Amino acid sequence: MYKVETRQPAARCFEDFPEGSEMPEVVKGPMTAGHQVRWAGACDNYASEFHHSSSAAKEVGLPGLVLSGPFMASYMLTEITHWLGRDARIASFWDRNSGSTVPGDLARIRARVTSARIEGGKGVLDIECDIVNQDGKSTTPGGLVAELPLRANGSGG
Numbered sequence: 550m551y552k553v554e555t556r557q558p559a560a561r562c563f564e565d566f567p568e569g570s571e572m573p574e575v576v577k578g579p580m581t582a583g584h585q586v587r588w589a590g591a592c593d594n595y596a597s598e599f600h601h602s603s604s605a606a607k608e609v610g611l612p613g614l615v616l617s618g619p620f621m622a623s624y625m626l627t628e629i630t631h632w633l634g635r636d637a638r639i640a641s642f643w644d645r646n647s648g649s650t651v652p653g654d655l656a657r658i659r660a661r662v663t664s665a666r667i668e669g670g671k672g673v674l675d676i677e678c679d680i681v682n683q684d685g686k687s688t689t690p691g692g693l694v695a696e697l698p699l700r701a702n703g704s705g706g
Contacts, residue, residue, distance in 0.1 A: 561634030563665070563672020563697040572632040572660040577624055580616055580654050588620040611649065618646035621656060621689050625680055628658045629693065633674075637695050640673075644691030648682070655683040672697040 582601070589601060598605035603613045622644040630637060650656060657680065664675035673696055680689035 556631070558631045558633070558635040560636055561697065562636075562700040563667070563674070564700045566633070566662050566665060566672075566674055566697070568662055568665045570662040572629060572658075575628045575658040576655055577658065578653075578655040580650055580652055580656060582614055582652050585614065585616045585620065588617055588623075592619075613651055616650040616652075616654075618644070618689070621646075621650055621680055622691065624656060625658050625660075625678055625689060625691060626693075629660045629676065629678055632660065633695055633697065637697050640694040640696055642691065642693040644678075644689050646688070647690060648686050648688035650680075650682065650688050656688075657681045657683075667699065670699070672699050 586601060597617075601614065606612070606614050625644065626639070626642060630639065658678070659681065660676050660678040662674050663677050664673075666673050673694065676693050676695060678691045678693065679687050681687050
């Protein structure tokens with residue numbers, strides 16, 4: 550049986566993330582067809598057969614079943630929001646599917662603060678993020694802007 554891990558993120562503040570801070574790498578996988586099936590079931594998203602049928606994937610020129618890009622992006626966004634803490638607000642997020650994730654692949658999730666500034670009484674972080682497979686190939690580059698409370702405001706950690 551598949552067990553879902555739930556955990557409350559820590560309380561963190563803007564000051565905990567100076568420019569250049571890196572999230573400890575998180576490794577998911579090896580990925581399986583079951584990961585994709587559970588994702589499709591949770592989202593009621595079965596329209597793209599190449600996400601759940603190897604033969605359908607091969608018919609459109611893919612090597613086999615391919616895990617959904619939004620599924621992989623959700624893994625990345627979940628890990629980054631846990632790193633940033635429970636008081637973080639994601640103001641914007643983007644990602645691009647630049648490579649396929651197939652059963653057997655690992656997903657190495659990375660993130661780094663590229664800019665840290667204060668705007669309107671809030672700490673604002675620009676973060677670049679990525680998923681890299683076991684061969685070192687980027688499959689899901691992305692980025693986000695997050696707002697965090699300032700420690701001086703007395704909120705957060």
